[in-house]
Amino acid sequence: MTSVRAAVMKGPGRVEVEEFPRPEVERGAVLMQVLFSGICGTDKHTFRGETIQYAGTPHERRLEYPLICGHENVGVVADTGGDVLATDGRPLRPGDRIVPGANVACGECWFCREGFPYYACERLEDYGNSLNAARPPHLFGGWAELMYLLPGTPLFRVPDELPSEVAVLTEVMAVTHGLDNAAQLPLPHAFRPGSSVAVIGVGPLGLCHLIKARFLRCGELIAVDLLPSRLRVAERFGATLTIEASAVPREGRIELVRQQTGGRGADVAIDCSGVAETFPEALALVRWGGTVIEAGAFVDLGPVPVNPNRDICTRNICVLGVGGEAATSYVPAMKAMAAHLDELPLRDVVTHRLPLERAGEAIELSQSDAAMKVVIVPNG
Known part of the structure; x- marks a missing residue:
């Protein structure tokens, strides 16, 4: 694959499929093949042009288009920039199934040093939100065949017993x-x-x-x-x-x-x-x-x-x-979902799976009485 297809939100109410070059992977980064990417309430706000986030904090901002949305993701490692460790301390290899953290905190501001939640970080970057498609290598959201995960992104290994259509709920459960x-x-x-x-x-x-x-x-x-x-x-x-x-x-x-x-x-x-x-x-x-x-x-x-x-x-x-998910909640969320697969119909939370070409339709569907969780399937 020399080019990568992605659904790009060009502005309020406008989503188009574009192609981007497959990026070289810098040291410490990961290129992930996206299996499922959920449509979040934040994406619906962005689609409607409601783009002020983290109001009243040092990193209050208005999102800028174009965007490749999608921060609720599960995928498979396609390539790594050298040895990159999952949060369990083991190196990631191509083919490993992961849920990436939705955000990258700076690790250096006072809030990061004092162990506050990531969303207190003064220089926070968010996949599918602040990281927009104008910035190379562009693929900073899950509504793409491949997603670029920056060095420092928390990467959580998915338990073998947890199906991907349930694992895509991990970020939401972490909230x-x-x-x-x-x-x-x-x-x-x-x-x-x-x-x-x-x-x-x-x-x-x-x-x-x-x-x-x-x-x-x-x-x-x-x-x-x-x-x-x-x-x-x-x-x-x-x-x-x-x-x-x-x-x-x-x-x-x-x-x-x-x-x-x-x-x-x-x-x-x-x-x-x-x-x-x-x-x-x-x-x-x-x-x-x-x-x-x-x-x-x-x-x-x-x-x-x-x-x-x-x-x-x-x-x-x-x-x-609650200003967002907690990084410490991803692994417990996956373990809890895996433990309750037979008790609760967790496989049925995702009701619709749509390809990149139907991303705009998917957003509209997610706001209707006809759907619960709608996900994009970039490689389906």
């Missing part, structure tokens, strides 16, 4: 570390086995949080969404109550959650809707002393009204903001 953090909180905020969980927005990110709650042995599991098809999927994964937000007004939704939780409200509410308006509702869904995990507001879509006294302080609410 669910907010539940792990909630389990470390003191009372009355702590998530514990048997705790009730409400998830607002059960698209792929919300569904993965619902799955993670099952992994952690939650009690009542409540799913709220506008789309009936997604609620039906949530039921297959163990939701004990589903609420169709388009049919039940806000106060009715709050009352249904309280009825399901002994009149108190959920122990934990997780907001994965991707719109800012649901954050106040998440605050209202939890009991006194409950915890709200905000995991869906990755792109700045503006403010919402919150009364810090009535909504948070007098009710002793704990709010955990």
Whole structure:
């Protein structure tokens, strides 16, 4: 292969297939043949022209087109620039199956040196986002036959027993570390086995949080969404109550959650809707002393009204903001998915697989009632 095909987002609503030269691999880098690349909520925002990321941080930015999107990836090592180690300390060889980290932190700023999550890094680079297709060697996203992984990228070896169509969910599952953090909180905020969980927005990110709650042995599991098809999927994964937000007004939704939780409200509410308006509702869904995990507001879509006294302080609410996945969560996520393959229908989370030529259609499909997780299959 001397040239590489990729689906390039040229601007809002515009995706075209282009060819790029196959790159030489610098020392420490890896060239990966992409098996599956998931469409993330971030990609949908970018497709709509909503491109302000990491607002309020030192690396706040507006994405620049053209972009080869795709940061939820699983693939096979095609070439390496010398000996490159996976996170397990073993050298990678052509043919090894890997999930690459979605980001490259600088490792040198104060936040990196102090062990903060990668998304605190002051010079962060993100595959399919800040790393755009104008920068050689161009192939910085998974919507391409080959993806170029820079030196310093965390590279996670996929367990043999984990199918690739499940392994492609690893990055999304790694974003669910907010539940792990909630389990470390003191009372009355702590998530514990048997705790009730409400998830607002059960698209792929919300569904993965619902799955993670099952992994952690939650009690009542409540799913709220506008789309009936997604609620039906949530039921297959163990939701004990589903609420169709388009049919039940806000106060009715709050009352249904309280009825399901002994009149108190959920122990934990997780907001994965991707719109800012649901954050106040998440605050209202939890009991006194409950915890709200905000995991869906990755792109700045503006403010919402919150009364810090009535909504948070007098009710002793704990709010955990999640700015991205944790690198330390990739391997545990893969192990947990592999361990639950027979218990949960994890193979069914990916509902549609489309080639590069249909990437634009794939994005539209991923926003519809017809799909759960949509992936691009560049070499299919």
